[in-house]
Amino acid sequence: MPKRSAGLLMYRNLHGKLEVFLIHPGGPYFAHKDHGVWAIPKGEYGGDEEPLAAAQREFQEETGFAASSPFHPLETIRQNGGKLVIAWAFRGDCDPTQLVSNTCSIEWPPRSGRRIEIPEVDRGAWFTLADARKHIRKDQEPLLDRLEKILEA
Numbered sequence: 001m002p003k004r005s006a007g008l009l010m011y012r013n014l015h016g017k018l019e020v021f022l023i024h025p026g027g028p029y030f031a032h033k034d035h036g037v038w039a040i041p042k043g044e045y046g047g048d049e050e051p052l053a054a055a056q057r058e059f060q061e062e063t064g065f066a067a068s069s070p071f072h073p074l075e076t077i078r079q080n081g082g083k084l085v086i087a088w089a090f091r092g093d094c095d096p097t098q099l100v101s102n103t104c105s106i107e108w109p110p111r112s113g114r115r116i117e118i119p120e121v122d123r124g125a126w127f128t129l130a131d132a133r134k135h136i137r138k139d140q141e142p143l144l145d146r147l148e149k150i151l152e153a
Contacts, residue, residue, distance in 0.1 A: 002082045002084050004044065004051075005044050006055035006058065006086050006087070007059070007087045008040060008055045008059045008067050008071070008090060009074065009090075010067065010091075011092075011151075012093050012126070014126070018151065019126045019127060019129075020129065021124055022038040022039060022124065022132060023062060023124045024123045025039070025121065026122035027108070027118040028108055031122075035135055036136075037137065038136050039137050039140055040087060040143060042058055042085055043062070061102045061120075062101050063094070063100070064098065064099055064100030065092075065094045065099070071088035071090050072088060072089045072150050074086075074089055074150075079137070079140070080138075085140070087143050089146075096123065096126065099124045101121035102119070103119050104118060105118075106118055129148060132144055
C-alpha cells in the first residue's frame with residue numbers, strides 16, 4: 001500500500017492577483033535548488049487520523065501558522081515516488097519571514113553514518129500561479145490547476 005500524506009494549499013488575492021503559499025524543503029540537499037522543489041505543506045498520517053486533521057497539523061508544524069476553514073477539497077495526486085497526497089485549499093495570509101518549522105534528523109552526507117538536525121522547511125514564499133508553476137514540484141502542479149478551477153466556478 002502506498003504511503004499517504006495530507007496537505008494544505010493556502011491562497012490569497014493580492015491586488016487582484018491570485019497567489020499561493022509554498023514551502024522550500026530544508027537541509028543541505030535542497031539548499032541550492034529552487035525550481036521544481038517547492039511544495040505545499042504536507043505530511044504522512046496514519047489510519048487512525050482524519051486526513052484533514054493531519055493536513056492542518058502538518059501545516060502548523062511546518063510553518064508555525066494556523067489554518068482556518070473553510071477548506072476546499074483538491075484532488076488526490078500521486079507523487080513520482082508513489083505517495084498519495086490528499087489536499088485542501090483555504091484562503092489565508094501570513095508573513096513568510098515569520099515561518100517557524102519543526103526539525104528532523106537526517107544522515108549527512110549520505111551513507112556517512114553522521115546525523116544532523118535540519119528544519120523540515122527552510123522558507124516559505126507567496127507566488128503568483130505562473131511563478132508557482134515554475135517552482136512547485138511537477139507532481140504537485142495538478143493541485144494548482146484544481147485550485148484555479150474551484151476559484152473560477
